[in-house]
Amino acid sequence: MRSDTFGITVENISVTYSNAHLALYNASCYVQPGTITGLVGPNGGGKSTLFKTIMGFVIPDQGRVHIDGLSIKMAQKRQLMAYVPQTDDVDWNFPISVADVVMMGRYGYMNMLRVSGREDRRQVAESLDRVGMSDFRRRQIGELSGGQKKRAFLARAMAQNSQVILLDEPFTGVDVKTEKRIVNLLLQLRDEGHTILVSTHDLASISTFCDRTILLNRTVLAAGTTAETFTEENLSMTFGGLPLSSLPQKNSLFQSHHE
Amino acid sequence: MNNLVTVPRFTILGLFGPIWQWLIEPLQAGFMIKAIWVSAFVGVVCAVLSCYITLKGWSLMGDAVSHAVVPGVVVAYALGLPFAVGAFVFGFGATVIIGYVKSKTRLKEDAVIGVIFTGFFAFGLVLATKIPSNVDLFHILFGNVLGISPSDIIQTLITVIATLTIILLRRKDLLLFCFDPNHAKAIGLNTQLMYYTLLSVLALTIVTALQTAGIVLVIAMLVTPGSTAYLLTDRFDHMLAISIATSVVSCVLGTYLSYHLDVSTGGSIVVLMTILFGLAMVFAPKYGILSQKLKRQMPVSQ
Numbered sequence: 222m223r224s225d226t227f228g229i230t231v232e233n234i235s236v237t238y239s240n241a242h243l244a245l246y247n248a249s250c251y252v253q254p255g256t257i258t259g260l261v262g263p264n265g266g267g268k269s270t271l272f273k274t275i276m277g278f279v280i281p282d283q284g285r286v287h288i289d290g291l292s293i294k295m296a297q298k299r300q301l302m303a304y305v306p307q308t309d310d311v312d313w314n315f316p317i318s319v320a321d322v323v324m325m326g327r328y329g330y331m332n333m334l335r336v337s338g339r340e341d342r343r344q345v346a347e348s349l350d351r352v353g354m355s356d357f358r359r360r361q362i363g364e365l366s367g368g369q370k371k372r373a374f375l376a377r378a379m380a381q382n383s384q385v386i387l388l389d390e391p392f393t394g395v396d397v398k399t400e401k402r403i404v405n406l407l408l409q410l411r412d413e414g415h416t417i418l419v420s421t422h423d424l425a426s427i428s429t430f431c432d433r434t435i436l437l438n439r440t441v442l443a444a445g446t447t448a449e450t451f452t453e454e455n456l457s458m459t460f461g462g463l464p465l466s467s468l469p470q471k472n473s474l475f476q477s478h479h480e
Numbered sequence: 481m482n483n484l485v486t487v488p489r490f491t492i493l494g495l496f497g498p499i500w501q502w503l504i505e506p507l508q509a510g511f512m513i514k515a516i517w518v519s520a521f522v523g524v525v526c527a528v529l530s531c532y533i534t535l536k537g538w539s540l541m542g543d544a545v546s547h548a549v550v551p552g553v554v555v556a557y558a559l560g561l562p563f564a565v566g567a568f569v570f571g572f573g574a575t576v577i578i579g580y581v582k583s584k585t586r587l588k589e590d591a592v593i594g595v596i597f598t599g600f601f602a603f604g605l606v607l608a609t610k611i612p613s614n615v616d617l618f619h620i621l622f623g624n625v626l627g628i629s630p631s632d633i634i635q636t637l638i639t640v641i642a643t644l645t646i647i648l649l650r651r652k653d654l655l656l657f658c659f660d661p662n663h664a665k666a667i668g669l670n671t672q673l674m675y676y677t678l679l680s681v682l683a684l685t686i687v688t689a690l691q692t693a694g695i696v697l698v699i700a701m702l703v704t705p706g707s708t709a710y711l712l713t714d715r716f717d718h719m720l721a722i723s724i725a726t727s728v729v730s731c732v733l734g735t736y737l738s739y740h741l742d743v744s745t746g747g748s749i750v751v752l753m754t755i756l757f758g759l760a761m762v763f764a765p766k767y768g769i770l771s772q773k774l775k776r777q778m779p780v781s782q
Binding site: 239240276277278294297298299300302303304306310311312315316317318321325326328329333334335361363377381 | 535586652658660662663665667710713714715716718719
């Protein structure tokens with residue numbers, strides 16, 4: 222096993238948004254180093270919130286997240302964490318090219334003025350090549366197809382060279398061919414020692430490439446190898462109504478089910 | 481002696497004669513030379529910042545800062561401080577308060593901005609009408625670049641240089657911050673610092689533009705050039721260049737127009753900017769209304 226792989230520890234996280242909506246309650250899990258872990262749950266089940274908490278975009282009311290003992294801030298300073306956003310979270314009209322976006326993955330390695338060096342340009346070219354986007358490097362990002370957009374941002378994460386990569390819904394709006402291509406890239410990255418956490422509500426593809434799975438609906442309901450976790454019972458618990466007994470009582474937890 | 485001048489000739493020179501006259505004549509007045517180069521400088525800095533402001537979606541924030549500086553200008557004059565200092569403190573202070581109120585209440589940002597900046601502005605009006613000073617409210621509101629004083633020119637120059645230096649040094653981080661603040665955070669950059677950097681640069685720019693355009697119109701100088709350029713290109717460096725070009729042309733030409741037609745300087749600058757925006761909106765090669773229409777009429781060309 223490589224020694225420079227990192228796991229993600231989520232300890233007892235609760236997140237309430239300012240509109241008093243409780244997004245996560247007492248969620249705990251461990252993302253094993255050097256694996257592809259699928260984060261599965263219904264829409265509104267807290268997947269994005271957990272991602273944002275892991276990345277430090279959202280500060281939890283309680284609990285903490287760390288990368289093998291390193292605080293998120295430290296891990297980010299060391300370029301250990303990359304994030305591939307949901308397609309909806311990106312301004313595709315921004316006047317920026319594919320190569321510019323990928324180069325942004327290298328900013329953490331550059332000086333204050335962000336002047337790119339030879340190594341930065343090499344990494345950008347290599348990442349673009351690996352995702353098969355070299356021919357589109359000069360394109361404005363809005364001119365790409367759905368799958369190309371995903372690959373451009375995956376290339377940015379690869380150029381960043383982070384040990385931990387989080388992908389938020391990478392397969393929505395993507396055709397089967399592109400999905401396969403992205404899965405292949407993720408498998409390669411895992412074999413190189415990266416720890417990959419993928420959120421998705423597409424159950425069909427999970428068992429084909431995820432080593433481990435975390436089932437999430439307001440809290441972590443099950444976690445383990447995909448074979449162990451993907452039981453009928455666990456899935457119906459995650460996607461069907463929550464059995465009240467399996468969760469700590471908290472009024473606001475159940476309010477959103479009546480909305 | 482006479483026949484030297486009276487030969488009418490339809491040459492290029494003959495056409496340029498009156499234009500040359502039109503351009504040269506105002507420069508014989510010292511105040512016009514000052515006004516033209518001050519407004520050109522202000523045009524550059526506003527144009528640069530306007531690219532970031534339009535991409536970040538901070539137009540309303542710019543409007544807020546420009547109105548919030550009024551009490552600062554009055555207080556600065558009353559205390560004998562440079563107006564730029566007072567204006568900056570109040571303009572930047574308003575944005576800090578907006579951030580604080582937004583984080584402490586459940587209001588949406590536009591409502592918070594609306595409440596705070598009008599409050600500052602109203603307070604400024606009260607102060608200006610109560611404190612005896614030589615602050616001419618009309619000049620604060622609508623600018624007075626033709627009557628700019630030497631000390632104001634120095635203040636404007638210092639703020640222009642400070643603003644351009646900050647933007648130049650941080651331009652890539654600021655662009656990243658506008659495009660994808662989450663990624664900025666993910667690579668360990670201090671996004672809070674970038675937020676306040678962009679805000680303070682915004683406040684500084686507004687202070688520089690006060691003399692030229694006045695509080696009411698300064699927002700146009702901070703939004704229109706960037707918006708015009710945004711319609712014309714897909715590359716940020718081109719956007720910067722186009723924005724600067726349209727802004728400087730409007731500023732210089734607007735100052736000339738205000739001299740020849742005897743109209744408000746800020747007003748004519750902004751009218752020119754708006755006309756350029758209108759032209760871009762209709763005729764832009766890719767995003768213009770005309771080309772969009774043509775594209776829809778013949779969808780398959782290949």
